[in-house]
Amino acid sequence: DRWVQQIVPVLDAQIDALAGTPSVQIMDPRDDAVRVGANEFEIGYLAAEHLISLGHRKIGWVMHNLKLPQRRLAGSLMALREAGVSHDDAHVRGLEFDSDFVAGGRRSIERWLRESSGKLNCTALIAQNDMVAIGAIQALREYGIRVPEDMSVVGVDATRAGECSTPTLTTVSIPFEEIGADSVHMLIAMINGQSYSPRCARLWSPSLKIGGST
Numbered sequence: 001d002r003w004v005q006q007i008v009p010v011l012d013a014q015i016d017a018l019a020g021t022p023s024v025q026i027m028d029p030r031d032d033a034v035r036v037g038a039n040e041f042e043i044g045y046l047a048a049e050h051l052i053s054l055g056h057r058k059i060g061w062v063m064h065n066l067k068l069p070q071r072r073l074a075g076s077l078m079a080l081r082e083a084g085v086s087h088d089d090a091h092v093r094g095l096e097f098d099s100d101f102v103a104g105g106r107r108s109i110e111r112w113l114r115e116s117s118g119k120l121n122c123t124a125l126i127a128q129n130d131m132v133a134i135g136a137i138q139a140l141r142e143y144g145i146r147v148p149e150d151m152s153v154v155g156v157d158a159t160r161a162g163e164c165s166t167p168t169l170t171t172v173s174i175p176f177e178e179i180g181a182d183s184v185h186m187l188i189a190m191i192n193g194q195s196y197s198p199r200c201a202r203l204w205s206p207s208l209k210i211g212g213s214t
Contacts, residue, residue, distance in 0.1 A: 023187070023190075024186045024187045026180070026183050027068070027179070031199060032198055032199060033198070033199075034186065034196045034198065035202075036179050036182045036203075037202075037204070038175070038179065038203060038204050039206065040068050040071035041072070041075035041078075042205055043172045043174070044071070044072030044073055044075030044076035044078075044079075045075035045076065045078055046172050046207075047072075047126045048076035048079035049079045049083075050154065050210070051124045051152060051214065052079060052083045054124075054152065054214060056123050057085050058088070058091065058121065058122040059076070059080070059085075059122055059123075059124045059125070059126065060112075060124070060126070061091065061126050061127075062093050062094075062108050062125060062128060062132055062136060063092075063093075063094075063095055063126075063128035064095050065094055073092065088122075090121075091121070091122050093108055095108050095128055095132060096108045101128075101131035101132050101135065102131045102132070102134050102138070103135060104132060105127060105132035105133065105134065105136040106136065106138045108132075109139035110139045110142075113143050118143055120145075120151070122151075123150075123152065124152040125154070127153065127154065127155050129157045129159075130155035130157045130159040130162035130165075130169055132155070133154065133169055133171070133213070134155070134161060136153060137165065137167075140153075148213050152213060153169070153170070153213045154170050154213070154214060155169045155172075156174070157171060157172075157173070158171045158209050163211075167211065167213050169211045169212075169213050170212075170213045171208075172209070173207045173208070174206050175204045175205075175206070178204055182204070186202070
């Protein structure tokens, strides 16, 4: 979308400007940078595995067409394949986003519902993050679709907003504190002369936090 098209080249240029300077990228999808982040594949796998365990066989996604979200999608699809569950490309929806994830999640689901006569043809959703999930739940509620009775929803990030939402969100928690501390330790080591491969990546495992939305 427009926001992504504008911001991604700017971020790439900023990263390129750091060439030769000790730097550690955090939650960076590029494969040619020293980076610390979460295992995005595991994020998607955990979310889908949980929904499959609840009996869901038709799962939808709302996310950007960027590397990190697409790695999550790949993890979800692996969980589906392992469970012998088929996948419908029509259930992967792009996120309509300018600057507000909640509004983007709501608009994305509203459009999906309009295009499908008020039915998503799936029983569960995996959102790009908690804020998108909250927006999606708002749209579902407006169409009389109950969460979790009619539709289960999983977010990502384990935010305070997700804890305060109604219902509380089931979400995949990313260990941000550990990622931040690890990044600082690596950067200090680089400043002190330690070298890392340009493709060095430390990926921390996520965990599932079950709430009331599934």
